[in-house]
């Protein structure tokens with residue numbers, strides 16, 4: 001077993017964990033369904049996103065994890081659900097999305113998705 005000296009700063013490499021084929025089936029494939037419970041109940045998911053399972057920890061883990069994670073999950077669900085319900089999202093053909101990674105402060109898409117939003121209902 002390796003020894004880590006007192007006072008060493010360590011960083012968990014979540015990027016590597018997220019791309020590890022020993023942990024995720026086809027890790028580089030866009031498969032959002034891997035996060036959806038087969039029984040459509042979030043409590044049936046095999047893993048938690050709240051920090052107890054380091055395969056995926058969007059809010060961090062342990063004592064310094066995000067103190068507002070319980071508020072954030074339903075808020076993000078509500079925003080995304082409302083935006084999809086209220087608007088049609090049409091990709092701008094003049095600027096096609098390019099998912100190739102570009103490393104800046106964080107990892108970004110080379111050409112992010114640009115869309116035009118059209119209200120679904122007339123006011």
Ligand code: HEM
Nearest residue numbers: 057058059060061063064065066067068069071072073076
């Ligand atoms: C989807 C939304 C959010 C995500 C993904 C997120 C994610 C995170 C992450 C990854 C950390 C760092 C955890 C660590 O260092 O291990 C963090 C810390 C923190 N977050 Fe969030 N967060 C979200 C929303 C919020 C909201 C809505 C608030 C406040 C209203 C908030 C307040 C904080 C604070 C104060 C910290 C610092 C905690 C500390 O250093 O002890 N976050 N968050």
